[in-house]
Amino acid sequence: xxxxxxxxxxxxxxxxxxxxxxxxxxxxxxxxxxxxxxxxxxxxxxxxxxxxxxxxxxxxxxxxxxxxxxxxxxxxxxxxxxxxxxxxxxxxxxxxxxxxxxxxxxxxxxxxxxxxxxxxxxxxxxxxxxxxxxxxxxxxxxxxxxxxxxxxxxxxxxxxxxxxxxxxxxxxxxxxxxxxxxxxxxxxxxxxxxxxxxxxxxxxxxxxxxxxxxxxxxxxxxxxxxxxxxxxxxxxxxxxxxxxxxxxxxxxxxxxx
Numbered sequence: 001x002x003x004x005x006x007x008x009x010x011x012x013x014x015x016x017x018x019x020x021x022x023x024x025x026x027x028x029x030x031x032x033x034x035x036x037x038x039x040x041x042x043x044x045x046x047x048x049x050x051x052x053x054x055x056x057x058x059x060x061x062x063x064x065x066x067x068x069x070x071x072x073x074x075x076x077x078x079x080x081x082x083x084x085x086x087x088x089x090x091x092x093x094x095x096x097x098x099x100x101x102x103x104x105x106x107x108x109x110x111x112x113x114x115x116x117x118x119x120x121x122x123x124x125x126x127x128x129x130x131x132x133x134x135x136x137x138x139x140x141x142x143x144x145x146x147x148x149x150x151x152x153x154x155x156x157x158x159x160x161x162x163x164x165x166x167x168x169x170x171x172x173x174x175x176x177x178x179x180x181x182x183x184x185x186x187x188x189x190x191x192x193x194x195x196x197x198x199x200x201x202x203x204x205x206x207x208x209x210x211x212x213x214x215x216x217x218x219x220x221x222x223x224x225x226x227x228x229x230x231x232x233x234x235x236x237x238x239x240x241x242x243x244x245x246x247x248x249x250x251x252x253x254x255x256x257x
Contacts, residue, residue, distance in 0.1 A: 001092055006030055007037035007145045009138045012131060014202050017227025020218055032210040035093070037145055039206040040131060041085040042096035044152070047124045048082045054117050070162065077155050084148060097205050109182040111174030116186060118170060119248070120193050122163040126239040127197060129156055164242065171248055190243065191255045198232050198257055199223070232257040 010029065013036050015021045024032065055071050055078070089096045108116075135141060136150035175183065202223050207215035222228050236257060243252040 001144075002142070003034050004030060005142045006033050006138075006140045007142050008033040008040065009135050009141065012036075012134060012231070014206075014228065015218065015222045017231070018222055018225040020212070020221060028211070032206075032212070035206045035210045038089055038093045038209075039097055039201070039203045041089050041148070042099075043200050044085045044128060045082055045089070045096045046099040047128070048078045048085070051121055051124075052078050052082075054121070058114070074159060074162075077159070081152060081155070084151070088144070088148065093209075097203060100200060100203075109174075109178050111170060112178065112182060112186060115167070115170040115174055116189055118163060118166050119190055122160075122167050123190070123194055123239060124197055125156060125160055125163060126242075127235060129153055129160060130235045130238075132156070167248070168246055171246060175248075187249050190249055191252075194236065194239075195256060198236075202228075229257060 004027070007030075010016055010033065013021070013029070013033055015032070021029070052075055055075050059071055086096065132149045132153035136146060136153050138146060141149075175186075178186065202219045204215035204219050207218045212218050240249075240252040240255065243249040249255065
């Protein structure tokens with residue numbers, strides 16, 4: 001595969017707009033764009049895997065009879081997505097990057113676990129879809145990278161609509177019965193998850209493979225730079241508006257990104 005081209009839209013590369021970006025020549029930027037694509041596809045693989053596990057555990061439950069047929073369809077498409085993301089990572093790189101998120105066991109109030117599962121799915125997919133939409137139209141990208149982004153966006157459109165509606169339904173069904181402590185925990189969990197999701201896009205392993213010196217310092221600089229914050233804020237805008245408008249996280253626009 002010819003790597004002397006773009007695999008990630010330059011404007012979406014994690015260090016774009018920072019002094020670190022200015023230090024790279026075009027060839028180095030394109031190399032970084034390849035590994036950022038591998039990083040992005042890896043994020044998708046881990047997200048799809050968690051989604052598949054969660055959906056499978058909810059099949060044929062009495063309280064999910066109305067959506068079980070759609071969950072089957074959902075599972076089928078998400079598995080296909082994992083296949084083409086994984087194929088790219090294993091064929092053209094050294095496989096997907098490892099997942100960094102940690103999961104902790106906790107006690108839930110009625111409906112809380114289901115709500116948080118689907119809310120996290122929505123957060124993950126809303127951010128991913130913005131990347132997909134932008135890159136699906138970017139003629140600078142390698143044709144395969146462009147096609148992967150277009151295909152994922154096209155197939156996720158129904159999932160996104162379904163996810164938003166389900167999150168609203170679950171919120172309306174359960175949130176009024178949660179304790180103040182439970183409600184606070186739910187809102188903090190969503191806020192923390194948004195931040196954790198964004199931090200995955202600043203991967204020291206990506207920087208190392210792209211040949212950047214001191215990859216952990218690169219991550220720290222990129223995360224803190226105003227240009228990066230502005231990009232995260234712009235991409236998260238619709239998601240934060242949804243959370244705020246529906247009363248799920250009233251101060252969503254103030255969440256640290």
